[in-house]
Amino acid sequence: MSLDLGQLVLALLEGLTSGSIIALTALGLSLVFGVMRIVNVAHGEFYMIGAVTAWYVSTATGSFPAALLVAPLVAGGVALAAERLVLRPLEYKPEATIVATIGMLYIIQQAVLSIYGPEARAVVAPVAFTIEFPWFGYSGYKLVVAGLAALLLLATWLLITKTTLGLYMRATQQDREIAQTFGVPVHRIYAASFALGAVLAAGAGVLIVPVQQAHYLMGLDALLLSFMVVIVGGLGSLKGTVVAAFLIGLIDGLVSVLFSPPLARIVASLLVALVLVFRTRGLFGEQTA
């Protein structure tokens, strides 16, 4: 198990790509948990909706940018409907909403299976070029993915820190009742946060589809990875989420090159579970009430 420089560079590049995708997906989950205090088990399905819609749109129009625009809107629309019809009537009670979002997971996943079918379908990358390293050629699109994901992360960060909507979201996260007393429309902020979470996951799904193919079961893996990231980063902490995503992406890249990916996943799941048990705030987390 020796590691030469070529393998190291490959692992770092793979880690950068997967880390940026995981960061985007997990940020959505973290945002929803932070603002609404609910764990969205259906989060991975929004990622899947993004990928599957991207396949439909890019097959119909031949345009990848169109897919990148439409798919998040579709996922956001589904999320708004789900929030209105299911989560709000439940008054966002933690355990009830988990059961409900498990239900949503199966409804979305099985509906997509019935409409889209069980096949995995590829989408052609919008840009195809290869970057030549001394050891191997690397797909330029993967670096484009990392760049676009970074842009989306930056946009989300600006939205949260610089806009009124972001201010309201942060206020609701800190104390829902006081925020409401000060005139923050908490219900609309909840709906917006849930939709934004779905939009981020779907965006990640669109970006990854030229690399990974769209399949109706792809959401579960994204969900479990996001859980790991959000736990390690600290529940509800956005900075921690992004740091943890790149950390886990890089470690996953390195360990998968060195050892077998399944073993890496087993060890990672176990470690993350122990983090949640023995260090509830996560490794980088701030105090969350």
Add this chain to the structure above:
Amino acid sequence: MTHARHAAIVHLGVAAGLFLLQFVLPPFHHGMVARVMVLAAFAIGYNILLGYTGLMSLGHAMFFAAGMYGTGLTVYYLGFGAGEAFLAGVLAGVVLAAIVGAITLRTSGVSFLIVTMMFAQVFFLSILYFNRVTGGDQGFNLSGRLAPFALAGFVAPFSHPAVKYNLAFTIFVACLAANLWLIRSPVGRVLIAIRENDDRTRMLGYDTFRYKWFSLVISGALSGAAGSMYTLLFSYVGATFASILYSIYPLLWTLLGGVGTALGPLVGTGAMTYLIDKTSEYTPGYLIVVGLALVLIILKFPTGIMGGVRSRWWKWLP
């Protein structure tokens, strides 16, 4: 004590009804009901934790699967007979629940849910990883390796319909009896107190951690027993039964039948198993009924079927 007598009559009536059902059911439903009873035993194990202790787990597939593999592997590799293999399965469920419980019960609420799910995922991935022993995705078959069932001169393979039905009936009744005995015992009273208010129970001087751990071990034992029996009766061991779907099923069955009711798991398992079977004739996406059921129950009928029966008619139902 007239309420206790009512309850006894209802439960004995249900047991007698299930026993007599085998003489009138056509072959297909005969097999279905046998399967439902084994799975209902699993749901009873789940309900001990959710319904009577107030802890929602998303990882019970690992205890069911521990029972399956504890039995399947010992038959396959060590040539165990059915009795020893069954004990090995129950023991596997108990040991796993004892270890997992000691770690995960340090958390509560949503964290407990996620941690149990993570542990179940580790268990599931390990089964796939050690595929040379476990058969991985494909699983393995016990037919030809398991000595036939023998009792008082009666000898027949476990796949024989009458053997299958009556053993399924036995495991179900045993789990139901364990459930009823537990919730009437002093320990069970403390568990229910923990469900109602953990902090207050601790203030009263009970070591709630130990009680919750005990509840999880019992729950693991019943789930393991159900998994073990499933393997004996259907001769099959497979990783599917360790997947997240089999952690969600007992939650769904219990919610549909009625959380914290002794007969709820049977009612919920029966209704859902038949519903899924019917739907699978019409669409490949038949698991959509799992999703719809979960959302509708939690929105409209949070007490489930037997919970509704209890609040409307039979207030004394345990």
